Amino acid sequence: MQKLEKLFEPIYIGKLKLKNRIVMVPTDTSSASAYGEVTERMLLFHEQVAKGGTGFIIVGASTPDSATGKPTVTATVVDDDSFIPSLNELAEVMKENGAKCAVQIQHPGRQAATPPFAQVAPSDIVTQQPGSAGHERVYGGRRMYKIARALTIEEIYDLIEKFSEAAWRVQQAGFDAVELHGAHGYLIAQFMSPATNQRTDRFGGSLVNRMRFPLEIIARIKEKCGEDFPVLVRYSADEFVPGGRGIEESKKVARMFQDAGVAALDISAGTFDSPWPCMDPIYYPEGWRVYLAEEIKKVVDIPVITAGTIRDPRFAERVLREGRADLIGLSRQFLADPEWAKKAREGRFDDIRKCISCLVGCWQESLLAKTRCRCAINPVMGNEKKFLYLKKAEKSREVMIIGGGPGGMEAARVCALRGHKVTLFEKEDELGGQLRLCCMVPGKEKIRWILDWLRIQIDKLGVEVHLEEEIVPETVKSLNPEVVIVATGAGVLNPDIPGIVEEKTLPFTDVLRCTRRSCKWWPRKREVREVDVGEKVVVWGGGFAAADTAELLASRGKKVTVITEFPEFLPDMEPITRETQIFRLTGREVPGLKNKPYKYKVEILTGLKVTKRVKEGVVVMDKNWEERIIPADSLIIAIRNTEEMDAEGSLAHSLRNIVPEMYLIGDCTEITTPGGHFNIKNAIYHGHRVGHLI
Numbered sequence: 001m002q003k004l005e006k007l008f009e010p011i012y013i014g015k016l017k018l019k020n021r022i023v024m025v026p027t028d029t030s031s032a033s034a035y036g037e038v039t040e041r042m043l044l045f046h047e048q049v050a051k052g053g054t055g056f057i058i059v060g061a062s063t064p065d066s067a068t069g070k071p072t073v074t075a076t077v078v079d080d081d082s083f084i085p086s087l088n089e090l091a092e093v094m095k096e097n098g099a100k101c102a103v104q105i106q107h108p109g110r111q112a113a114t115p116p117f118a119q120v121a122p123s124d125i126v127t128q129q130p131g132s133a134g135h136e137r138v139y140g141g142r143r144m145y146k147i148a149r150a151l152t153i154e155e156i157y158d159l160i161e162k163f164s165e166a167a168w169r170v171q172q173a174g175f176d177a178v179e180l181h182g183a184h185g186y187l188i189a190q191f192m193s194p195a196t197n198q199r200t201d202r203f204g205g206s207l208v209n210r211m212r213f214p215l216e217i218i219a220r221i222k223e224k225c226g227e228d229f230p231v232l233v234r235y236s237a238d239e240f241v242p243g244g245r246g247i248e249e250s251k252k253v254a255r256m257f258q259d260a261g262v263a264a265l266d267i268s269a270g271t272f273d274s275p276w277p278c279m280d281p282i283y284y285p286e287g288w289r290v291y292l293a294e295e296i297k298k299v300v301d302i303p304v305i306t307a308g309t310i311r312d313p314r315f316a317e318r319v320l321r322e323g324r325a326d327l328i329g330l331s332r333q334f335l336a337d338p339e340w341a342k343k344a345r346e347g348r349f350d351d352i353r354k355c356i357s358c359l360v361g362c363w364q365e366s367l368l369a370k371t372r373c374r375c376a377i378n379p380v381m382g383n384e385k386k387f388l389y390l391k392k393a394e395k396s397r398e399v400m401i402i403g404g405g406p407g408g409m410e411a412a413r414v415c416a417l418r419g420h421k422v423t424l425f426e427k428e429d430e431l432g433g434q435l436r437l438c439c440m441v442p443g444k445e446k447i448r449w450i451l452d453w454l455r456i457q458i459d460k461l462g463v464e465v466h467l468e469e470e471i472v473p474e475t476v477k478s479l480n481p482e483v484v485i486v487a488t489g490a491g492v493l494n495p496d497i498p499g500i501v502e503e504k505t506l507p508f509t510d511v512l513r514c515t516r517r518s519c520k521w522w523p524r525k526r527e528v529r530e531v532d533v534g535e536k537v538v539v540w541g542g543g544f545a546a547a548d549t550a551e552l553l554a555s556r557g558k559k560v561t562v563i564t565e566f567p568e569f570l571p572d573m574e575p576i577t578r579e580t581q582i583f584r585l586t587g588r589e590v591p592g593l594k595n596k597p598y599k600y601k602v603e604i605l606t607g608l609k610v611t612k613r614v615k616e617g618v619v620v621m622d623k624n625w626e627e628r629i630i631p632a633d634s635l636i637i638a639i640r641n642t643e644e645m646d647a648e649g650s651l652a653h654s655l656r657n658i659v660p661e662m663y664l665i666g667d668c669t670e671i672t673t674p675g676g677h678f679n680i681k682n683a684i685y686h687g688h689r690v691g692h693l694i
């Protein structure tokens, strides 16, 4: 077993001793009450992270002045003494379980998410970058970036006072430290950045003036809370926006914070004008932001935290050993697995459920949809009251699961944990379902992590797995199980249009299926055989399958056109991921990934109906009923068929009168989790829930 000595070495932040170098960087779990008080859900989640062996937990954004803006509708609030008792409960639960803790204080300024939005900022300018993460759409048509009113000098001093009062409350509540949120384009960052601060008074212009706001807050906190109360600052070492701060100025900023008595720097990236590097979607490689912390570390003596897509403890150990940072920050990883630190310490690397950076549960279906933070691959997160305590079943039953995709595997895992005798049948020669297809696409290799995790867990739990066995009603009859779970997924639509039989037309599964043999993650080595699709390909569809098939074909040098009937491509996809994939497909650079040559020139055509397949290509009709031909050697159908799964003639339908107890889960059912879609989160949630029910 590889020893992670450095990761578990104690470290000081000011006079505060941490037992290890694992930090939960601020994560707004959108689970405070409507008024901003800590809730039971927040307590349960943070308790798990502390029990999981994390050294230092920084609670997510808490606002010092809710009247002028909250970052999210259910962020914690620290603008009044009445919030101290509930914060105290939170501090206590973490400290009792061995973690040190802090609260991050954040004012959103022009990035407020609560009405009336974007009230105040250093300057009354709109600098929204064209093509930023589509907040207008996801915030229900409300513009997130209204022109904020520029603060007066009196108001600035009032806010400085409010920040320091908030820090004092954090200290009173029993926290060990406080962090200022100077990253991601929020108010402090707006003052610090030349892109958003165009003031001409003592709070704008030169770097010294732009830094006056955070530095005066720090000075005032020190007066109120004493020199020994550690103040950390989080800021983006590269904002990745035109006219914003880059690494060189960020180094000067680091020294200024150090001189002001800041105890540690928490290095991040991006702003909401450039959200990709800030909420790094699946495409960003492990630890891609470490280079920023490394640059900052060269110019200061105080500890530097690095965060952003760090998942493997062995990678974290290497970063520390190489002296590139002093502490390792994780955010989404704790949503996926609060026991990361404990498992790392015990060398149980295979048991760590690594976050796949899909942003679906924690971002798309929570903060953006204004519901609550969950996790696509860990259904317990956000559902602690329902799922945290897994009881053994009163009676062990024989459970037959049909379908070895994520839904079926999660159901198998939970049923086995509860003591049932589980048999899982899969018609293919590998487990994984559609995930086997999508993790083969360039950039989506992380999907493999959850697939492997599920496979390893059900193996350890003794689930009996039968591969290459397609279940038909007769098999079920003969096996006579007590409970059947149907998790057979969705098929591919077989559209009834002229010419489809005569001219080359393939389901997307034929294209992706062949590629899996070539993937380096695939455990078995088999022959690689690509289907011949010619040079010009039309991919028909507007979701995951279409985008990934197009990307794979483009990476092979094909000329690809994607056609969808919808007015928008990838309408259900999490917006930051969606934009990243569209940038990749169309050959636009993704900030922070600029060294990768994305040269694909996929054409994406929306609002078109496919009417015919002809020898020269595909005939499409627009909304004015005008037809034209898109030249193509092949047409690839990438539309999933979820409608026929439970219909007459389907397996589920035929089993209705055969088995005493049956459940349908995942893509093969019309039911999605509230606000959800046909995706990994939905399938895993269903599988988990059904496991609790049986």
Ligand SMILES: Cc1cc2nc3c(=O)[nH]c(=O)nc-3n(C[C@H](O)[C@H](O)[C@H](O)COP(=O)(O)OP(=O)(O)OC[C@H]3O[C@@H](n4cnc5c(N)ncnc54)[C@H](O)[C@@H]3O)c2cc1C
Binding pocket: 358, 360, 402, 403, 404, 405, 406, 407, 408, 425, 426, 427, 428, 431, 432, 433, 434, 435, 437, 438, 469, 470, 471, 472, 487, 488, 489, 490, 512, 544, 545, 546, 548, 549, 651, 665, 666, 667, 668, 678, 679, 680, 681, 683
């Ligand atoms: C290309 C592509 C990319 C995607 N990318 C993403 C993404 O980035 N994020 C995301 O959240 N979702 C993504 N999805 C969607 C996601 O993969 C599915 O929503 C998810 O896999 C559904 O899980 P499931 O267990 O319900 O069904 P499936 O994964 O479809 O698994 C069903 C399994 O049942 C088996 N089966 C069917 N009939 C039988 C039978 N009679 N007997 C035995 N076995 C049977 C099948 O072989 C299959 O293995 C993507 C899908 C595709 C196709």
Ligand SMILES: Cc1cc2nc3c(=O)[nH]c(=O)nc-3n(C[C@H](O)[C@H](O)[C@H](O)COP(=O)(O)O)c2cc1C
Binding pocket: 025, 026, 027, 028, 029, 059, 060, 061, 104, 181, 183, 184, 234, 268, 278, 279, 280, 307, 308, 309, 310, 329, 330, 331, 332, 333, 362, 363, 367, 373
């Ligand atoms: C749901 C969610 C909430 C977040 N809340 C905060 C926050 O309150 N303050 C902050 O500085 N960063 C916040 N972040 C950013 C994370 O701290 C972190 O920098 C980012 O997710 C990348 O790290 P990771 O790959 O470990 O998740 C949040 C991220 C997510 C996904």
